[in-house]
Amino acid sequence: MALVTMKELLSVAKDKNYAVGAFDTLEYITAEAIIRAAEKRNTPVIVMVMPMSLDDPNADAFMGYLTERCRRSSVPVALHLDHSPTYEACVKGIQYGCTSVMFDGSSLPYEENVRITKKVIEAARACGVTVEAEIGHVAGHEGNMLEGNVADPDAYTTVEEALRFYKDTDVDCLAVAIGTVHGVYKGTPKIDYERLDAIKKELPIPIVLHGGSGLGDEDYKKLVAHGINKINFYTAMTLAGAAACKQYIEETPRFQFTDVIAAGQQAEEAVVDHHIEVFGTLSVLS
Secondary structure, rough: OEEOHHHHHHHHHHHOOOEEEEOOOOOHHHHHHHHHHHHOOOEEEEEEHHHHHHOOOOHHHHHHHEEEEHHHOOOOOOEEEEEOOHHHHHHHHHHHHEEEEEEEEOOHHHHHHHHHHHHHHHHHHHHEEEEEEEOOOHHHHHHHHOOOEOOOOHOOHHHHHHHHHHHHOOOOEEEEOOOOEEOOOOOOOOOOOOOOOOHHHHOOEEEEEOOOHHHHHHHHHHHHOOOEEEEEEEHHHHHHHHHHHHHHHHHHHOOOOHHHHHHHHHHHHHHHHHHHOOOOOOOOOO
């Protein structure tokens, strides 16, 4: 189909009450796993890259491949820059061809978060690029994602600040903190659905869930039913790929390096495929 903006994908998801999966990649193998799964399902997908990928010495080659692969996909794909810590990082993402960017000012004072978000929006909209921001703070992004994290209720998004932030910035979509964490979740997640319902009622834009990997299928389905339209997902996917590689090595007497890569890629693709179904993402033919 085409490389499209995230706003295009999420506006349909919001109208039809489903979520689009947003899956991170740091390299070619996982990127292919994500896009292939979406193509097999004939559903839209969001491929996310991190700012560190844009600072890599091989960023030109990787982003050149990724933007072209998204353009050649048989389904609509949005290429999203996730968790940009600065205005400059967002601009770099736009220059590399991202069709949406996230400025993450959730750890900043409110006024500074608003100021930089508005600056990013001004630059992005001049290029037809979607902007996501975050209010409240989803724990774990700044720590070791594999050791486990817990949600801090004191950092959850309030209805008042979500509405105020939207009015102050006119952002395209908003990530909120309602009980999830980035990386591995310590214990059992406790999602504040009442808070989510109240935020959803007040905001006319799509709501984004970060830290999706620690949840079960029924959690996702309930979150979608309560109005989540974009679900960020990475940790469980990459751990599945690593586990498949380890198992293949342990069980196979002789193999090539490419065999190990294929085993990991197939496992990641299966995880993406499963969650596309769980998120209720509709076929582009629907």
